[in-house]
Amino acid sequence: MKVTIVGGGKVGYYLVKTLLEHHHEPTVIDINKKTCSYIANELDINVIFGDGTQIETLDSANIGQTDAIVCVTGKDEDNLIACQLAKKIFNVKKTVAKVNNPKNAMVMKELGVDNVINSTDNIASLIEREVDTSKIKQLIALNHGAVVISEIQLPENYALDEVMLKNIKMPDIFNIVSITRGEELIIPRGQSVLKSNDKLLVISGTNSLHQLNSILKLDKE
């Protein structure tokens, strides 16, 4: 696959190496001459020295021929503009942007970036997963990270023991997919209850994960 990477910093550099190992054809665009020289010397790929948010630079990087543009500069606005120009002018099919400020993730998506990578959130949830003081374990991210499937282990002496699901106020994007009770797998309905030590498989919006602790009263034992 031909991939154009805008931003040859730490992320860009290692991304290029990885793509090469997977037998893709990366090209790098960077605004800093030293960075460009470094990459050109270390890796055997095309390096374009220029501003990836300028049409001429994208043109000289032959971006019309690329399968995907991946923008990983340190500035969210530059990542957005480069993706938009690539799409609007050069009809690049796949646009990916790294977002440094998590608050901009939604904005980037709404303004047309196909895939938004929210590195801060990813690192934060990795940390949470490893430290795992919460009883929520994230399993799979869906829909470009907007939705996540998690496993929740209900404690002993659960605060909402014997409470019917229909009596618990759930967030908008949320559903309990299954309840594992001992050997039994239950597909819940409104009448189903939660019991201590249940293991829940839950699908929820990534944004509402933080609310789950309080909604499901997981902290109070």
Next chain:
Amino acid sequence: MNILVVGCGKVGSRLASVLSRQGHDVSVVSKNEEDFDNLSKDFNGFTTHGVPIDQDILKKAGIESCEAIAAVTQDDNVNIMVSQMAREIFKVPKVLARIYDPRRGDVFSHFGLHTVCPTNLTVSSVCSALTQGCSNKSFNIGAHTVSFITMDIPKQYIDLPVSEIELEENEILYAIKRNSTDLILVGQQNPILQKGDILIFSKLVD
């Protein structure tokens, strides 16, 4: 009007001061706190210090209730991003961005963003001042700038019809001034040019 100015450099600060003096409710956002010193002493609007592409900062500065926003930071890309956020997310009725790079400005104005390109404006003014040395009047229609340029008839066009004149893109021949009293609007006609004629061009500069 309730106006949000993003960027408080030379343009942003002057713009905010002028609008404030005109009686509008102005709010200024800048990522550099020192820039607020550029505002005039009689500026009586609000200032918000923070990164302009941060939704929370924009909300704090009042983007949800403003009627117009001018994105005039030093960075084209920030201006473009803020304008898009203003239009798509906050549904601000009037959105304007200053974009230095004419090509980028072109692209984004094709996608409905109102842009002002100082580069185009400067090039046009300097060009006509240097090459034609004739009068050049500009005026603004919305976010566009139209210039009227007068020029003595070049020798090669004397006795030729108007249709022979080579025009640049974005330019039309508006009228011919003849005998210092007659003004012939070109429009549908195709008059023959005479010695002494003065050509009046209309050009879409930005």
